[in-house]
Each structure stands twice: as C-alpha cells, then as structure tokens.
Amino acid sequence: MSETSIQEPSVAGRVTDGQFRLLSAMPALSDCKYPEVRDTIPARVYTDPARYEAEVARIFRAGPTIAAPSALLPEPNTYHQVKIAGMPVLLTRNKAGKVKAFANVCRHRGMKLCTSERTEKAPRIVCPYHAWTYNLDGALVGLPRSETFPGLAKSELGLLELPCADAGGLIWVGLDADNPPDFSGVTGELAQDLDALQMGDAFLYDHATFPVKANWKLVMDSMLDSYHVTRLHKDSLAQFSVDSENQIDRIGLHIRNAAHRSNFDPALVSRDHDAMRRMMVFSYIGFPNGIIVVSPGYVSLGVVRPIAVDETAVDYYMLAQEKPQTEKAEGRLRRSMELMARVFGEEDYWAAAMCHEGIASGAISQVNLGGMEVQIRMFQDAVTDRLGEI
Numbered sequence: 502m503s504e505t506s507i508q509e510p511s512v513a514g515r516v517t518d519g520q521f522r523l524l525s526a527m528p529a530l531s532d533c534k535y536p537e538v539r540d541t542i543p544a545r546v547y548t549d550p551a552r553y554e555a556e557v558a559r560i561f562r563a564g565p566t567i568a569a570p571s572a573l574l575p576e577p578n579t580y581h582q583v584k585i586a587g588m589p590v591l592l593t594r595n596k597a598g599k600v601k602a603f604a605n606v607c608r609h610r611g612m613k614l615c616t617s618e619r620t621e622k623a624p625r626i627v628c629p630y631h632a633w634t635y636n637l638d639g640a641l642v643g644l645p646r647s648e649t650f651p652g653l654a655k656s657e658l659g660l661l662e663l664p665c666a667d668a669g670g671l672i673w674v675g676l677d678a679d680n681p682p683d684f685s686g687v688t689g690e691l692a693q694d695l696d697a698l699q700m701g702d703a704f705l706y707d708h709a710t711f712p713v714k715a716n717w718k719l720v721m722d723s724m725l726d727s728y729h730v731t732r733l734h735k736d737s738l739a740q741f742s743v744d745s746e747n748q749i750d751r752i753g754l755h756i757r758n759a760a761h762r763s764n765f766d767p768a769l770v771s772r773d774h775d776a777m778r779r780m781m782v783f784s785y786i787g788f789p790n791g792i793i794v795v796s797p798g799y800v801s802l803g804v805v806r807p808i809a810v811d812e813t814a815v816d817y818y819m820l821a822q823e824k825p826q827t828e829k830a831e832g833r834l835r836r837s838m839e840l841m842a843r844v845f846g847e848e849d850y851w852a853a854a855m856c857h858e859g860i861a862s863g864a865i866s867q868v869n870l871g872g873m874e875v876q877i878r879m880f881q882d883a884v885t886d887r888l889g890e891i
C-alpha cells in the first residue's frame with residue numbers, strides 16, 4: 502500500500518478503503534488457510550547492546566516516534582511529561598488547542614521541569630527548583646530576582662522545541678530538534694484509518710504503565726503473532742478469540758491487520774465500523790512503538806518505550822468514543838480495563854520478559870517463526886531497514 506493512493510476521504514465510523522480491502526479478503530472461518538512458513542530470527546537481535554544503541558539512535562531518537570495519544574491532553578492549557586528513549590519530553594496543548602513537544606528540561610540549570618505523573622491543567626509551568634516559569638508554547642515568561650541575571654534575554658531561553666505531529670489521535674515526536682523527521686509517513690493513510698476509528702477525538706478512559714524486563718522488540722513481537730492468542734490467553738481472552746487467517750498489509754513501515762471473531766460472516770462485511778468491530782478485530786503496529794487493537798467498545802493503545810537493552814516500559818491507554826454516560830457503561834469499561842491490564846500485563850508482557858530471560862541465557866541462537874507469525878518478520882524487517890547496515 503502506498504501513502505499516495507487515491508482514497509475516499511476518511512469519515513469517523515466508516516471503514517476506509519484500505520480497511521475495506523482487508524475485510525473483503527477475509528474468508529469464512531471454516532475456509533481459513535494458514536500460510537506455511539519456516540523462518541528464523543537471530544537471538545542476538547534482542548540482546549546485543551550495540552544493536553540496541555543503534556535502534557535508539559536511528560529509530561527512536563530520529564523519529565517519528567509515538568509519545569502518547571492526543572486524548573492525553575484533552576483540552577487547551579494541559580500538559581504531560583513522558584520519557585522516550587532517554588529523552589525527557591514535555592507534551593503540551595497550548596491556549597489555542599495546538600499540541601507541541603519540548604525537551605522537559607529547564608533552561609536555568611537543567612532540572613526536569615514537569616515531574617508530575619498526571620496530566621496537569623495550567624497555562625504556565627513553574628520549575629520546582631528556582632521557579633523559572635514557562636508558558637505552554639515553551640517561552641520563558643518569568644524568573645524570580647531577574648535583576649541578578651543582568652543582560653539575560655528571556656527570549657533566548659525558551660524550552661527546546663521538538664518536532665511534533667498530531668495525527669490520527671497520536672502524538673508523534675522527533676527527539677533531535679536539529680533534524681526533524683519526515684512526518685509524511687504518519688499523517689497519511691495511517692492517520693486516516695485511525696480517524697475512521699474515531700481515535701482523533703477519543704476520550705481517554707484510563708491508562709497504566711507497565712515495566713517489562715525485556716527488549717522492546719520482544720514486547721512488540723508479543724503483540725504481533727496471532728499464534729499465541731488462544732493459547733497464552735486461554736484463561737482470559739480466548740473466550741473472545743479464535744485462530745484466524747489474518748489479512749495483513751503494510752502502510753509504509755506500519756502494519757495493518759484484520760482478524761476474525763468467532764461470529765465473522767463474509768456476507769455481512771460492510772462500511773459500518775461498529776458492525777465490523779463486533780465480528781472482527783482491526784489492529785495496527787504504528788512503527789516503531791505503537792500497538793493499536795480495536796475492540797467493540799474501545800481502542801487499546803500500547804506505547805512501547807525502550808529503557809535499556811533488557812528493559813522497557815509500556816503505557817497502556819484505553820480510548821473510548823466518549824465519556825461513559827451511565828453507570829452501566831462505566832462498569833463495562835472498568836471491567837475491560839481490568840481484563841486488559843491482566844491480558845497485557847500478566848500475560849503478553851510476562852511472556853516477553855520470560856522470552857528475554859530464555860534468550861539472554863545463550864541457550865538458543867535463533868527463534869523460529871511459523872505461518873501465524875509472519876507479522877513478526879514484517880516488523881523485524883522494518884527495524885532492520887531503518888537501521889541500515891549494522
């Protein structure tokens with residue numbers, strides 16, 4: 502799939518052309534045929550410190566990298582901080598409602614400016630150390646005892662602004678202010694699909710961060726194969742899942758996937774997203790670090806943040822179409838949040854950590870992939886492409 506193909510404009514709640522193509526190719530469950538594949542990936546790609554450093558520099562620092570969902574900043578004059586690949590990042594939605602990104606580093610003596618774990622609402626941010634004060638456009642607007650800094654030009658000491666794009670309900674950043682990334686790969690077809698899923702104006706119901714003792718690619722892999730779903734999740738998700746001949750395509754480096762639910766019926770395929778969400782599952786890998794899974798009542802977003810070669814944090818966000826209006830709706834989302842925390846935290850991320858331990862032992866030189874794991878190959882190839890020669 503190319504970014505430039507001519508499409509119907511995306512409409513919230515209506516399946517896009519690209520999504521419809523995958524939907525239309527889905528066979529009845531009884532006709533599923535699984536690809537036959539024998540493939541391997543060298544174990545060292547998950548444990549080699551030099552490769553990890555290259556991935557941080559050439560993929561995460563270079564960007565575009567997903568920082569958070571736009572819904573994390575629900576209104577003007579809000580801000581939130583997150584650390585991505587070693588860079589403290591401040592995300593703001595300014596007075597006019599525009600999303601911006603900055604290094605979360607005070608220009609006075611380098612203090613982390615925002616230290617709150619929550620989304621804050623205020624038109625200004627005051628550094629906790631000596632109270633230098635910035636607005637949400639990053640300008641230094643005040644400092645105490647300014648007469649003790651003769652000749653200081655406030656206009657030269659604004660926060661370091663980072664390149665940023667707000668598209669399809671995701672905030673993408675580049676972490677190298679001097680070398681802005683090309684955002685065209687995240688603002689085109691991928692954003693149109695996510696807008697159609699109503700991620701652009703989603704309500705953030707809840708979120709949680711999971712520390713995972715695993716290489717970041719093992720966390721991505723744990724979301725990519727359809728092989729494990731009815732097995733690893735036998736006591737949780739399996740009741741809603743079946744083995745499925747997934748329909749998969751690429752949007753640039755991103756991966757789009759359509760999987761069956763047990764009630765999938767090819768005769769009922771339509772452009773109505775709500776109806777489709779009840780009989781199949783769209784999921785996306787937003788390259789390099791976003792995992793999006795579409796459930797009937799909400800969208801799950803995982804933002805994967807590498808910390809070290811063997812350590813990762815995953816921010817899990819539950820995005821609903823609107824704030825629940827009734828106790829019943831609230832209860833449904835609450836139970837879903839509990840289920841997802843268990844499915845991801847105690848099952849998928851646990852499996853990633855256990856794989857890391859096994860692989861890091863040196864006992865195996867490669868991992869094996871079969872026909873229900875072809876997405877892992879696609880993702881690993883995208884990583885390798887971005888690394889270039891190493």
Ligand code: FES
Pocket residue numbers: 607608609610611612628629630631632633
């Ligand atoms: S380090 Fe921020 S005001 Fe001093």
Ligand SMILES: [Fe+2]
Pocket residue numbers: 723724729730733734849
């Ligand atoms: Fe899983």
